[in-house]
Amino acid sequence: MDRAVQSRRLGACHSGGAKGNPLKRIRVLLANMPRLMLDIIHHVVAAEPNVAVVGVVADGDLPGAIRRTRADVVVVGQDPQGERDSYLPLLLRHPRVKVLAIIDSGKSGALYELRPRRISLGTISARTLAKAIRRRDLLSSETTMPRTRLAEVH
Secondary structure (H helix, E strand, C coil), X not given: CCHHXXXXXXXXXXXXXXXXXXXXXXXXXXXXCCHHHHHHHHHHHHCCCCEEEEEEECCCCHHHHHHHHCCCEEEEEECCCCCHHHHHHHHHHCCCCEEXXXXXXXXXXXXECCCCCCCCCCCCEHHHHHHHHHCCCCCCCCCCCCCCEHHHCC
């Protein structure tokens, strides 16, 4: 049986997303890479426990393939001059998906994902509120600055 067909069958038995449930397979979609790199990446991914290759996209509708396969991760071949900003619309449509770009024929890579970020503001004061709104220097210490409590600012 062809390895891609076998991976699709294994992946079809499991629902997408391994977050919070170690028994669910991570569904991986391979896209836009040369045949040799595709074979190598497919072999590496398929050898991992609880990971399944759920499809291969050459040049086509990547958002549609993500939706059809319910992929958790997309591994995509990208040339060094490739447009990295093209992943933003894809991530906005599929915010739980990670995009792993393999660059320069496998010499390097980059991970793209949308991730909520939490930064503790500490005690809320007029200054920390203003900094949070401006998103400037959020992590700096305010120990040397006099604090005005938010309740005191009217």
